[in-house]
Amino acid sequence: MLTRREALLGSVLTVAAVAAVSSMPAMAAVNDVTGLPREKVTLVAPPFVHAHDQVAKGGPKIVEFTMKIEEKPLVIDADGTQLNAMTYNGSIPGPLMVVHEGDYLELTLINPDTNTLAHNIDFHAATGGLGGGALTLINPGEQVTLRFKATRSGTFVYHCAPGGAMIPWHVVSGMSGAVMVLPRDGLKDEKGKPVRYDRIYYIGESDFYIPRDEQGKFKKYDSAGDNYDDTVKVMRGLVPTHVVFNGKAGSLTGENAMKAKVGETVLIVHSQANRDTRPHLIGGHGDFVWEAGKFANPPAKDMETWFIRGGSAGAALYTFRQPGVYAYVNHNLIEAVELGATAHFTVDGSWDEDLMTQIEAPKAIAS
Amino acid sequence: MSFDPVFTFGTVIAAALIGLGVSNAMDRSPPRLRMSVAMAELVALTPGSFEHSQPGEFLQKNHPVPAPKAQETIVTPLQIMKYQVTASDYDRCVSDGACKPAESTIVGNVPATGVSFLDAQDYANWLSAKTGETWRLPTDAEWAYAAGERFRADIEGGAGDPSDPARRWLTQYRNEAVLGRKPDPEPRSIGAFGANSKGVADIAGNVWEWTATCYVHATMSSDGSLIAGSIANCGVHVVEGFHRTYMSNFIRDGKSGGCAVGTPPDNLGFRLVHERGGFLQAALRRLGLT
Numbered sequence: 219m220l221t222r223r224e225a226l227l228g229s230v231l232t233v234a235a236v237a238a239v240s241s242m243p244a245m246a247a248v249n250d251v252t253g254l255p256r257e258k259v260t261l262v263a264p265p266f267v268h269a270h271d272q273v274a275k276g277g278p279k280i281v282e283f284t285m286k287i288e289e290k291p292l293v294i295d296a297d298g299t300q301l302n303a304m305t306y307n308g309s310i311p312g313p314l315m316v317v318h319e320g321d322y323l324e325l326t327l328i329n330p331d332t333n334t335l336a337h338n339i340d341f342h343a344a345t346g347g348l349g350g351g352a353l354t355l356i357n358p359g360e361q362v363t364l365r366f367k368a369t370r371s372g373t374f375v376y377h378c379a380p381g382g383a384m385i386p387w388h389v390v391s392g393m394s395g396a397v398m399v400l401p402r403d404g405l406k407d408e409k410g411k412p413v414r415y416d417r418i419y420y421i422g423e424s425d426f427y428i429p430r431d432e433q434g435k436f437k438k439y440d441s442a443g444d445n446y447d448d449t450v451k452v453m454r455g456l457v458p459t460h461v462v463f464n465g466k467a468g469s470l471t472g473e474n475a476m477k478a479k480v481g482e483t484v485l486i487v488h489s490q491a492n493r494d495t496r497p498h499l500i501g502g503h504g505d506f507v508w509e510a511g512k513f514a515n516p517p518a519k520d521m522e523t524w525f526i527r528g529g530s531a532g533a534a535l536y537t538f539r540q541p542g543v544y545a546y547v548n549h550n551l552i553e554a555v556e557l558g559a560t561a562h563f564t565v566d567g568s569w570d571e572d573l574m575t576q577i578e579a580p581k582a583i584a585s
Numbered sequence: 586m587s588f589d590p591v592f593t594f595g596t597v598i599a600a601a602l603i604g605l606g607v608s609n610a611m612d613r614s615p616p617r618l619r620m621s622v623a624m625a626e627l628v629a630l631t632p633g634s635f636e637h638s639q640p641g642e643f644l645q646k647n648h649p650v651p652a653p654k655a656q657e658t659i660v661t662p663l664q665i666m667k668y669q670v671t672a673s674d675y676d677r678c679v680s681d682g683a684c685k686p687a688e689s690t691i692v693g694n695v696p697a698t699g700v701s702f703l704d705a706q707d708y709a710n711w712l713s714a715k716t717g718e719t720w721r722l723p724t725d726a727e728w729a730y731a732a733g734e735r736f737r738a739d740i741e742g743g744a745g746d747p748s749d750p751a752r753r754w755l756t757q758y759r760n761e762a763v764l765g766r767k768p769d770p771e772p773r774s775i776g777a778f779g780a781n782s783k784g785v786a787d788i789a790g791n792v793w794e795w796t797a798t799c800y801v802h803a804t805m806s807s808d809g810s811l812i813a814g815s816i817a818n819c820g821v822h823v824v825e826g827f828h829r830t831y832m833s834n835f836i837r838d839g840k841s842g843g844c845a846v847g848t849p850p851d852n853l854g855f856r857l858v859h860e861r862g863g864f865l866q867a868a869l870r871r872l873g874l875t
Contacts, residue, residue: 335820336833347750352754356802357800357817357821358820359816359818383836383838384833443835444835446833447837
């Protein structure tokens with residue numbers, strides 16, 4: 219399907235209109251960022267996050283990232299159901315990019331010619347140009363580089379938005395991720411006191427809409443384009459067939475369960491680019507939760523369940539106080555258990571009897 | 586399968602397509618021919634040259650510029666369907682198992698709508714096989730030539746201002762808004778939008794038409810005189826109608842498949858070009874006249 223051509227389209231070409239000469243002075247003259255230090259970051263696949271400073275060292279800088287878009291089939295549940303996935307950097311969600319407020323995020327986005335579709339990126343953290351979507355639409359075989367200034371702190375979704383019906387379809391095919399813009403002096407509690415984390419995990423929740431055949435079995439398609447008609451019909455029903463963390467039911471369980479130790483403080487960034495969700499840590503809490511993800515607002519404290527609006531990312535900070543296995547779920551329990559939105563933490567350490575004790579083991583009811 | 590050509594002379598050639606089927610009556614009467622009317626009227630356009638605003642997106646010195654105009658030449662007479670392929674025509678291909686049912690359920694003498702580029706290609710292949718002729722989608726330039734005075738090209742935003750990309754977006758948005766076109770989703774009978782000066786009907790009505798031309802990102806030479814290079818995305822094709830737009834090959838409903846902002850196509854359909862050369866000869870051959 220894809221052809222690449224280097225061609226002269228005609229021997230006689232005239233440009234229709236001469237570029238209108240701007241009579242206005244360059245209002246927002248391009249800030250001279252040439253003197254700013256640059257940092258090149260290699261992204262890592264979620265739930266992990268690339269190394270970063272919680273408190274910025276020095277002044278603003280340009281942080282360079284590169285992401286390659288990969289269209290590829292991915293298995294999204296234990297039954298082998300296949301999604302013709304579209305991914306940023308090969309993973310669902312795409313990697314979390316961390317910068318500080320006032321930094322410039324510079325992304326080179328590559329759409330290899332092995333792909334079949336045009337893609338772009340809309341950063342909720344960016345200002346103008348449809349979040350960058352208007353300046354980043356690339357065909358297979360193209361790459362583009364966009365720089366935007368991180369003007370406000372918080373966790374923000376990014377997603378593909380290549381126009382019209384392509385937008386939701388690309389998003390529910392896997393094309394979303396998140397940016398975390400930290401305050402230069404780091405996170406603070408509701409009183410403005412610094413808080414720090416020992417570990418950070420990034421969870422991207424996805425709703426998938428896989429068409430079924432006449433027998434009710436999930437259908438498999440050769441390519442993304444083949445599933446479009448059927449998938450849109452399922453999407454319009456607004457009932458997902460899968461609600462999963464990190465691209466697959468069970469992707470953060472068992473061997474891949476997230477790890478922590480008693481006494482460690484963990485920051486959990488949770489994004490959902492399309493649909494509302496309500497994370498809950500079974501047996502734990504959110505000590506400090508930025509539900510809407512924006513760090514200029516004081517965090518809510520002692521949360522049991524928090525709400526992540528579709529199209530946003532939130533952050534929850536928790537210090538584990540008890541060892542064991544914790545389930546981290548979307549507390550619509552049908553979605554958690556039946557549709558896949560469950561992750562696990564395994565936490566090592568010493569049990570605190572003060573916090574919980576089984577006074578008496580189960581036994582026959584005393585008469 | 587019989588073939589029954591009807592020729593009218595002048596610029597209009599009418600060709601009866603696959604229309605004859607043998608119906609086996611339940612009684613013992615001999616099989617009789619049932620003719621389903623399937624006339625694809627063709628308009629033959631004389632060769633000529635015209636200045637054509639090129640499809641695609643164009644960059645010069647890393648900034649968007651208006652589409653360049655190139656002199657296009659139609660070398661041989663262009664035989665193009667006077668009307669868009671109708672729902673009845675398309676249904677025959679579906680009945681033969683060669684085309685996927687269209688998204689639209691409207692039947693009869695209305696343009697086939699709810700069809701993707703892939704569907705249009707399937708139809709062209711089926712029709713070619715059925716007739717032993719070559720039928721294909723027009724190129725963007727051929728469509729423009731046939732569209733004549735009704736050709737509009739892209740709704741332009743003018744030259745990009747390197748220091749302010751938003752000016753071009755706003756200009757384009759306002760240029761489109763000022764056209765004031767309202768959604769008009771209900772397909773009409775063929776011919777309802779009238780013929781243009783070349784006798785081609787329903788150009789720029791409420792059915793946008795697939796073309797064989799791929800979407801390109803092109804880079805102009807620094808003086809803007811020629812296209813220095815381009816990358817085609819043939820997963821997206823040029824769609825022509827009231828305005829020119831670009832759609833992924835598998836899109837069947839232009840309303841939702843279109844641009845993030847702006848006027849989406851009301852419907853997606855197509856008309857075909859008849860490859861000149863084999864047609865008359867083949868028809869005559871079938872009639873035993875050569």
